[in-house]
Amino acid sequence: MARAAVLGRLSWLVARLADISDETATARTLILEVPGWPGHLPGQHIDVRLTAEDGYSTQRSYSIASAPAGSRLELTIQRLDDGEVSPYLAGVLSRGDPLELRGPVGGYFAWHPADPAPVLLIGGGSGVVPLMAMVRTRIASGSQAPMRLIYSTRSRDTLLYAAELERIAAGAIKVSSRDLGPAVARRAVGATTVAATMRAAGMAGIRFFATGGIGGVHRGHPDDQSADLVELGRTPVAVFCAGAKIILDLALTLERLESLSVPVLGYGCDELPAFYTSHSGCPVGARVDGPEETAAVLRAAWATGARGVVVAVPPPGELDGAEDMVERAVRDLAGVTGPELTPRLLARVAELSGGRSLDLNVDLVVNNARVAARVASCLAS
């Protein structure tokens, strides 16, 4: 196998395009049949060579998107309109056409399915392609290695493998800080709450975390308090958020944070934002203006013994009628309690707003991440 792999890497093979699948308006997956393919590991790539009739020839590299599967290979090509090779591969190449390639190339960033160690995959744009090969190989091989994928794109329209990723993520269980032990021991796939993400960030020495909104004290159920609050009291991570979720009792949430000695900073604002709106009527502990001042306050807060810090960033838009929709959602779901309550309330608000709350949710998370990155870079410099 090793000898065959080396020979395969060195010699050009002629593949045939067996099928095409459109991923987005500007990207497509090529399914290739490659006679003589020596096999690959997820994370490896190939070189493609195009040769014109006059003999001009050019090469580009493309990651392998598929799990190892005999002589079949999948590549996902993002078309650059002014590029030389990608418009041909993602636009002109048709079923049955030949394509010259060699590989597999690159062994440093490959993943071995027999390795049980946890894997964190982080990628953006078409950089997700080799990571997808790892995700697919993990599923195909039955590996129990914990694997997380963090994937960013410029917009939802350019998200590759959207439906497949959603299907995979749907198998995830909700994991709060108290669930980490059982989830890790059972190697479960989990979607982490703010509390669990803070705990993991704290363990890794990461001090900045951006999210949509923190949990808190539930309206009409003052004993139902999110573990996010307790975690903020014990883990030294700054949480950038659009305040607490509007479905909560914000005044009681702030009181609880005060008891836990958690600083609540308003980023360019004096009121705690309420997720879908900048206005809650609840004053923050201190206002900070701009990344430099926020970094200075965080540094001083940590130097004087603070643990978690809330940096509340006003959302970049307003959801008109948010308060009325939330009141209606709270009434509609009066009988629901426990971990299901927050997701069900948010889903009901999404329904009542005709999806507008979801769009704002995405925008505010991106905005919070942007602010967190600016503050982190000021703190580091």
Ligand SMILES: Cc1cc2nc3c(=O)[nH]c(=O)nc-3n(C[C@H](O)[C@H](O)[C@H](O)COP(=O)(O)OP(=O)(O)OC[C@H]3O[C@@H](n4cnc5c(N)ncnc54)[C@H](O)[C@@H]3O)c2cc1C
């Ligand atoms: C290991 C590896 C794996 C990869 N995997 C993938 C993958 O899975 N999917 C994928 O879509 N891509 C992948 N790529 C990128 C791919 O190799 C190509 O770079 C990409 O498809 C663009 O090629 P092109 O010929 O279309 O564009 P090019 O013609 O190479 O042009 C690229 C850009 O550079 C600009 N440009 C070109 N020449 C100049 C110049 N002289 N001065 C200034 N600007 C210039 C062009 O305008 C264009 O915007 C990978 C790259 C590597 C190295």
